[in-house]
Amino acid sequence: MAKEITARSENYSQWYLDIVNKAGLAENSAVRGSMVIKPYGYAIWEKIKEDLDRRFKETGHQNAYFPLFIPKSFLSKEADHVEGFAKECAVVTHHRLMNNPNGSGVVVDPDAKLEEELIVRPTSETIIWNTYKNWIKSYRDLPLLINQWANVVRWEMRTRPFLRTAEFLWQEGHTAHATEEEAIKEARQMHDVYADFAESIMAMPVIKGSKSESERFAGALDTFTIEAMMQDGKALQAGTSHFLGQNFAKAFEVKFLNSENKEELVWATSWGVSTRLVGALIMTHSDDDGLVLPPKLAPIQVVIVPIPKPDEKILEVAEDISTKLKAKGISVKIDTDMKKRPGFKFAEYEMMGVPVRLGIGMRDLDKGVIEVARRDTKEKESVDLENIDAYVEKLLEDIQSNLFQKAVKFREDRTSYVDSFEEFKEVLENKGGFIYAHWDGTAETEEKIKELTKATIRCIPLDAKAEDGIDMISGKPSKRRVLFAKAY
Secondary structure: OHHHOOOOOOOHHHHHHHHHHHOOOEEEOOOOOOEEEOHHHHHHHHHHHHHHHHHHHHOOOEEOOOOOEEEHHHHOOOHHHHHHHHHHOEEEEEOOEEEOOOOOOEEEOHHHEEEEEEEEOOOOHHHHHHHHHHHOOEHHHOOEEEEEEEEEEOOOOOOEOOOEOOEEEEEEEEEEEOOHHHHHHHHHHHHHHHHHHHHHOOOOOOEEEEOOHHHOOOOOOEEEEEEEEOOOOOEEEEEEEEEEEOHHHHHHOOEEEOOOOOEEEOEEEEEEEEOHHHHHHHHHHOEOOEOOOOHHHOOOOEEEEEEOOOOHHHHHHHHHHHHHHHHOOOOEEEOOOOOOOHHHHHHHHHHHOOOEEEEEEHHHHHHOEEEEEEOOOOOEEEEEHHHHHHHHHHHHHHHHHHHHHHHHHHHHHOEEEOOOHHHHHHHHHHOOOEEEEEOOOOHHHHHHHHHHHOOEEEEEEOOOOOOOEEOOOOOOEEOOEEEEEOEO
């Protein structure tokens, strides 16, 4: 099965598509640019969703649901917002079909044109803030902390499963606050939630930072981002949190009476992550033999494969091990499929990225041991049957930690500091990865670098230390380095 996967070194893009296909994560649909998320891929998304949803609720947020369709006029109310999404919007113009008068099939009924076109949501700020106008009257109604799990549509021209599709799944938080300080604190809090989730659950190290003005979310005063490095050296924006100021409150006239009975505009945030995180998982950890999953997000953490056939004693041992592991909160599958050889099963579960495989055969059982194989390093070991549950529990922790440390080392090895544009271009061409360089803070310089190299400012790192320097393009003074990379 691994031979069916293109090597990363040969064609990274095809390697990625091969894993999505062969690991059974997703496939293309009949609608251009949209994907069918298959059960195994959706199970990974459910694990992501479950953990994040718990975190959101622990920080005081509630889930709600808002309409898929947005009146076109709503997008016109916030100028920067509509400009940012205008070219990506899918538009509904009619509400009915009719039989084709000239033959078979159906056509759009010309008499069913909508008075006002509807936009299929690319994001929900406008429809939500129009709703909040009715919900918020007093300071007692604040803060309003709402999250939505939904699908959105952005009409992408170049698509790739999970990373960039015309329709994708995500969550979007939308909060309202009485003060600027509260709103900024909220945006930073959710930024921290995303970063901790990425590192502790996805085993994916990230750089926390704020976006340059030209890279901010449309309508935001500040955008906080987490940036991860993929195995081809490109950056992936894995999550964003936005301080929206009072822009949407002004556009939709969302006001409240403060404790002194004076009318004020509310302050806003929004924040979100999407099924893009599944793509991030693939590109952070997987290898030329298939998918590699961190245990905390693996739908199946341990698979038990009876060898050579599931006779009664072997199955009893498998069931006993499964019961003990499940009691520890570990997900287990016993594969009793007689139609497949053990070797085929091993390759299949390796392709699927199952973290731990237990092989149970009579020869090993007679010795009181079973074979344990770990997916991340492909190491195998014979383990005493009596201690197998404790061993596997510790092994899963080790795999989770190892994947994170491996990704950290990869990022460190592919991170560079440069002072000249010639050096910048040379590193970008021959090494890739993250590049820290001085920037004069102007949009003109930023755009010129992007035009000449296709590299963008991924973020202004929050932990960036003050450091006097010279911009590598303009020669103007700079107070700190920012993070550049080519990106998805």
